[in-house]
Amino acid sequence: MKSNIALMAILTVFFVIVAAVYTVWSILAHPGRPLVNQIEWVGTIALLLCGIMAALIGFYLVLQIRRQGGELPEDSLVADIDDGDPEVGEFSPWSWWPLVLASSAAIFLIGLAIGTWLSWIGSAIFVVALVGWTYEYYRGYFAR
Numbered sequence: 001m002k003s004n005i006a007l008m009a010i011l012t013v014f015f016v017i018v019a020a021v022y023t024v025w026s027i028l029a030h031p032g033r034p035l036v037n038q039i040e041w042v043g044t045i046a047l048l049l050c051g052i053m054a055a056l057i058g059f060y061l062v063l064q065i066r067r068q069g070g071e072l073p074e075d076s077l078v079a080d081i082d083d084g085d086p087e088v089g090e091f092s093p094w095s096w097w098p099l100v101l102a103s104s105a106a107i108f109l110i111g112l113a114i115g116t117w118l119s120w121i122g123s124a125i126f127v128v129a130l131v132g133w134t135y136e137y138y139r140g141y142f143a144r
Contacts, residue, residue, distance in 0.1 A: 001061055001064065001065050001072050001074065001075060002065070002075050003075075004058075004061055005058050005061045005062055005065070008054050008055070008057050008058030008061065009058055011050075011051075011054040012051050012052075012054040012055040012058060013051075014051075015047055015048070015050045015051030015054060016048070016051045018047055019044055019047035019048045019051060022040070022043055022044055022047055023039055023040075023044045026038060026039055026040040026043070026044070027039060072084065092136065092137075095133065095136060097129055097132050097133035097136060098133065100125070100128075100129040100132070100133075101126065101129040101130060101133060103125075104122050104123075104125035104126040104128075104129050105122070105126060106122075107119075107121060107122030107125065108122030108123055108126060109122075110122070
């Protein structure tokens, strides 16, 4: 996590410097206009907001490393891969329901573009797929 913090600090400095260079370049490119019209505001503000976002992410990571107290496995040079491998959950590798759910969401969104009648069909299939995925371990071959 320390390398992520360093990366966010570098990105913050980079975006602030680029915003300053961009603003000065914009001012020099339009010498005849008033100062307010010389600056290209959209690019300047976008670059500054990118720098602020990188600083906020870096600040969040600093707070997280303080809260966790101690060195994380990814920061240790002698750590094994299994040291930083938490239990994520149980997944169904043979389940077809995620494919049906994604297809129904695609049908729904295509229906928004083409016609609302298709959206109703996609939303009905979506509800069936969501219920099927939720209750797939309650019946059939994998029932418990």
